[in-house]
Amino acid sequence: MVNIIWVAMTVIGIIFAMFNGTMQDVNEAVFTGAKEAVTLCIGLISILVFWLGMMRIAEDAGLLQILAKLFRPIVKRLFPEVPNDHPAMGYILSNMMANMFGLGNAATPLGIKAMEEMKRLNGNKQEASRSMITFLAINTSSLTLIPTTVIAIRMNYNSASPTDIVGTTLIATLCSTIGAILIDRYFHYRRTRKGRM
Amino acid sequence: MGIVSIISLWFIPVLIGFILVYGTFKQVPTYESFVEGGKEGIKIAFSIIPFLVGMLVAISVFRASGALDYFMDMIRPALEAIGVPAEIAPLAIIRPISGNAALGMTSDLMATYGPDSFIGRLASTIQGSTDTTFYVLTVYFGAVGIKKMGDALKVGLLADLVGIASAIIVVTLVFGN
Numbered sequence: 001m002v003n004i005i006w007v008a009m010t011v012i013g014i015i016f017a018m019f020n021g022t023m024q025d026v027n028e029a030v031f032t033g034a035k036e037a038v039t040l041c042i043g044l045i046s047i048l049v050f051w052l053g054m055m056r057i058a059e060d061a062g063l064l065q066i067l068a069k070l071f072r073p074i075v076k077r078l079f080p081e082v083p084n085d086h087p088a089m090g091y092i093l094s095n096m097m098a099n100m101f102g103l104g105n106a107a108t109p110l111g112i113k114a115m116e117e118m119k120r121l122n123g124n125k126q127e128a129s130r131s132m133i134t135f136l137a138i139n140t141s142s143l144t145l146i147p148t149t150v151i152a153i154r155m156n157y158n159s160a161s162p163t164d165i166v167g168t169t170l171i172a173t174l175c176s177t178i179g180a181i182l183i184d185r186y187f188h189y190r191r192t193r194k195g196r197m
Numbered sequence: 198m199g200i201v202s203i204i205s206l207w208f209i210p211v212l213i214g215f216i217l218v219y220g221t222f223k224q225v226p227t228y229e230s231f232v233e234g235g236k237e238g239i240k241i242a243f244s245i246i247p248f249l250v251g252m253l254v255a256i257s258v259f260r261a262s263g264a265l266d267y268f269m270d271m272i273r274p275a276l277e278a279i280g281v282p283a284e285i286a287p288l289a290i291i292r293p294i295s296g297n298a299a300l301g302m303t304s305d306l307m308a309t310y311g312p313d314s315f316i317g318r319l320a321s322t323i324q325g326s327t328d329t330t331f332y333v334l335t336v337y338f339g340a341v342g343i344k345k346m347g348d349a350l351k352v353g354l355l356a357d358l359v360g361i362a363s364a365i366i367v368v369t370l371v372f373g374n
Contacts, residue, residue: 005291006255006298013258016267025261033257037249040304041242048238056234058216061223112340119341128338128347136337140293140330140353141360146209147325153304154321159312165321167204171367172326176360183355187348 040156047152055101064101068093078138078181081121081131088117092135099139102148111139134184141180142173202371245297252301256287260305281365284316288323293357296329319368327360 017026058064068090075093082088091114098107114135122129128136147169154162220227259265265287273283281289284306292299303324310316330353338346 005294006251009255009259013255013260013262013264016264017258017262020263022262026258029257029261030254033254034250036257036304036308037253037301038246040253041246041249044245045239045242048242049235050238052238052241053231053233053235054213054216056237057220057225057227057230059234060225060230061216061220063216063219108336111337115337115341115343119343126343127345128343128349132338132343133347133349133352136333136349137352137356139337140328140333141356142326142328144325146212147321149300150303150321150325153300153307154312154317157304157307157312157317159307159317161206162312163206163209164202164313165318165325166208167200167202168318168322168364168367168371169325170204172322172360172364175363175367176327176356179359179363180352180356183359184348184352187352191348 040153043156044149044152047148047155051102051146051148055103058101059103059106064094064097067097067100071096078134079131081129082118086117086121088114088121088131091117096138096143099143100145102144102146111135130188133187134181137180137184138177141176143177144173145170245300248295248297249301249304252295252298253305256302256305280369282316282319284310285319285323285365288320289361292323292327292361293330293354296332299324299329315368315372318372319365322364322368323361326364327357330354330357 013026017023072089072093075096076082076084076089079089079092082092091110095107095110095114098110115132118129118132118135119125121131146166150165150169151162154165217227220230256265269283269286272286276283276286288299288302288306291302303320306320307317312318312321330350334346334349334353338349
């Protein structure tokens with residue numbers, strides 16, 4: 001999918017330039033675009049290093065586990081099929097906490113472990129279970145507390161206050177997560193109703 | 198609005214202080230842990246270079262040729278009728294498909310309109326508040342061998358729609374002009 005969009009943008013741009021007389025601009029755009037991308041990544045290093053360093057301290061201090069314990073009562077209600085003391089619950093919680101702190105790299109292996117356990121709960125079927133769909137819905141709606149990368153990019157472009165989007169991002173991400181849960185519930189009840197008929 | 202700004206301003210410094218105090222209290226070798234985690238940051242920053250180069254070149258070519266303006270003028274009336282700035286449309290389309298491609302678009306929007314403009318803030322919020330649905334689905338279902346996704350894709354994409362809509366509403370309320 002991304003391949004098609006990527007090729008389409010470039011090729012349409014080149015064809016457009018042929019008729020629009022903007023070939024010179026396109027020539028320059030190839031090099032300025034590439035250069036800007038590299039400059040941007042170098043600028044990202046500073047904040048990524050600092051933030052992932054901070055998060056490692058939080059992880060080593062056991063803050064993630066504490067948060068997981070705090071959120072367990074809420075999360076339990078979202079996954080009625082998963083028994084309370086089942087390892088799946090632990091992985092689900094740690095994955096959500098890692099996501100919240102923007103630890104994408106730590107979140108992915110935990111999420112995969114959670115999926116494995118949920119598959120086992122579902123009798124190793126090759127079909128997505130209800131809890132798996134809920135888990136993915138929450139994951140795709142993103143629970144980030146601090147959008148580190150976005151802040152870094154804003155700093156790169158000399159924003160007067162790079163962090164002023166933290167509040168709006170929090171509210172938006174909360175809405176999208178609640179939305180994801182509601183949509184997931186709706187589809188679940190639609191499925192069970194169909195099953196009964 | 199005041200509260201949102203205060204949270205934005207205070208959240209990070211307070212969190213940093215808390216993590217450091219708590220880590221010390223729990224006898225974590227704070228500085229060494231920090232360095233270890235930081236190394237990963239370098240890896241990530243370098244690994245996204247090819248993603249960004251590819252996407253930014255494509256966007257730059259698309260814009261420099263005049264094609265972007267042409268398409269934006271075409272879809273603008275329809276989007277503005279429902280309150281969506283046309284500049285955001287390409288980002289909204291690509292966000293569920295590729296996170297790094299969306300990152301490229303977000304930075305491009307900030308370079309063009311400025312990070313503190315309405316568009317810049319909206320792009321930042323969209324980038325931060327939704328995740329790459331296709332990537333998450335592929336990785337998680339692929340890793341454990343799930344063939345039938347059920348309603349997962351539908352739910353994920355609808356949630357993205359909710360996320361983008363709420364980003365537009367919230368940013369308009371807080372930073373609207």
